[in-house]
Amino acid sequence: MRARTRRLYTFGIAALLLLAAAGIVFVSFRQNANLFYTPRILAEKGLPKSGSEVKVGGWVEPGSLTYSGDGATMHFTVIDNSDANIRIAFTGIAPDLFREGQGVVAIGKFAADGTFTARQILAKHDENYQPRELRPEAAGG
């Protein structure tokens, strides 16, 4: 095989593979890029497409924490500087710095009634930490 033909093959195969990868990446992004919701955004935009995983952030409303399922599941409400709120259910261990009044980010899915079932809760290991997604909201933006 001449060098030119071979180069043609090489580039052809590489291009095909790149195209296929780009296709998968594109489809996957559309399915999997988690959108971020705060109570205010939820109130403005409404519920996301059902079944899609999203992130929810806010401050844990003091006095809103309850338990069910023999204590394994926790329920709490997150708020921001709007009047809206989101009720979150989570089965598992709360992060070490989870407490009322603290900023948290939850990853999971909305049910049709607007309650949120979290798969994971993040609260950073820093007492002064605010979820970066919350900062513009906190400034009123």
Added chain:
Amino acid sequence: MIEAGHFAAFLALGATLAQAIFGLLGERRWAGMTAIASFGFMAFSFLTLVHAFAVSDFSLALVAHNSHTLKPMLYKIAGTWGNHEGSMALWALVTLGFGAAAAALMKTGRETFEARALGVQGLLGAGALGYLLFASSPYLRLDPAPFQGAGLNPLLQDPALSFHPPMLYLGYVGYSFVFALAAAGMMEGRIDSVWAKEARRWSLAAFIPLTFGIALGSYWAYYELGWGGWWFWDPVENASLMPWLIGAALLHSVIVTEKRESFAAWTALLAVIAFLFSIMGAFLVRSGVLTSVHAFAVDPKRGTILLSGLVAYGALALGLFAWRGPQLKGGKPWLMVSREGALMANNIVLFVAALTVLLGTLFPLMAEAAGRTMSVGEPYFRQTFVPILALLLILLPVVQAWAWGKADLKQWTRWAAAGAVLVAIFAALGVGVWKIPLGAALGVALGLWLIGGAFWELKRRAITFPRIFRLPPRVWGMTLAHAGIGLFIIGAVVETTTRYESTVALTEGSSGKVAGWTLTLDNVGSIEGPNWYADKAVLTAVKGSARAVLEPMKRYYPAARMPTTETAIYKTGTGDLYAALGERRIIDGQSKWVFRVYFNPLIDFVYFGVVLIGIGGLLSLVPRSAQKSSAD
């Protein structure tokens, strides 16, 4: 003491500049001597920092901000690099260390080339030192000195994490010398077999610690975070995976250049990209654009400097490439169906896989810059990275038998038949007998296909069985690395698809059932360590005749005012029974403790597999002659 260290760092900077000048002028002997001298100065300087941490000299700002007298000695010393300035000092030290090692160990017989490689390494060393001394100095004093330090992030106070950063840096920075070799080779316009032989050794010298460094980080995340998983597709994890993938591609393409002198330009380009990805890893992790345990620096100026360095090195290398690339000679002729063709496919796939990781990592940052918040999680990587890599691995056992230049395809029907039988057996076994998802069954089949294929290739090369022990060590290295990938895949697929997890809340004396185990909470007591106190639960786990005691803890570090989770792991032989202690909840007047309990099947395969890849790399470094003399 510290002033002497500070002064030594300036001497090291002077020596690296001399090294750069002598090197680029082609003075091999002087470049070598200055390289060794600069490493000596920097090693002394670094030791003064370590000493200040070891004796808790709080008059040094770095120690005051990151250490504490009550910390165990190991974490005092590891604290040296558990912060931004210290870790940059380590980066500079390792850069100079590779320069000194290269000065002593290079043996191409090409004086000017070696001198230039040392010269480029001198430039990289001077860059690292300049950044250290002028943008993030670890040598600053505090007056008056505080009586006590602020402590090290408790999450980092862990044996695995004490060695994770140095290992990772040996890998990242190891690619600096591979970069230097590529730049020097390009200046000479000669990327040939001799060049590739040298480049292959240094690529391995970077790849091996990078592999172990990633494994240590992953193992730490597994038992310290208490989330039950071992890889979270976190941006900082991806930052180390990308250079690893490019490094793996480089290890394969450099063989083609070594044996056939083909792929010269591509190999040099990969060598450059591997280092650029390493710096990008450091930038992502250290600039504060990502929030994580790793993001020490929140000073945006530092991020800007790191980014400018990345762009400058990239421009330098790519400029050289544009200038000399077209003059590089091609190697021996080859057809698409040949070992060259197979290794080219390997490179394309690994490169594309690294690009999908890059996209998944950077996309959220770009979206944020555009004013939208968005994150990309595990499902994205499962859908893009996994199938792309699977494509490569399915073909691996078949194409690794292909000959250089032109391979014959006579055996392909046998391979196809063997593959089909394997898939049929495991599809039936997995779905019918083990009741696991079809994807998991096929993953196990792929793992066995790789392990079987690796040893089949060993046997093929040896021709007769007794001769396999006289094969060169690098052939064994390849076999173990490929078998390691197989083992890793079996572990990874089985663990992620059949992991069992559950949350239970128990009062003292009560029990719950998880994954077939009956867990009884005997008691929860308080204990104290050198610089922490903790709640410790004692759980008795019983399943049939098997019995285990699990003692997960929740530690509190007063110095950092921060809790950590210490998980308890019981190895059953087929997987880990894993428990993490959560908080105490008062439910209906009863005090209950929450536990997250996991059963992680075959998790050890994941780590054995990666360790095998690393050992394979080590064997590939052993020269043939050493093995011969020991065998005789």
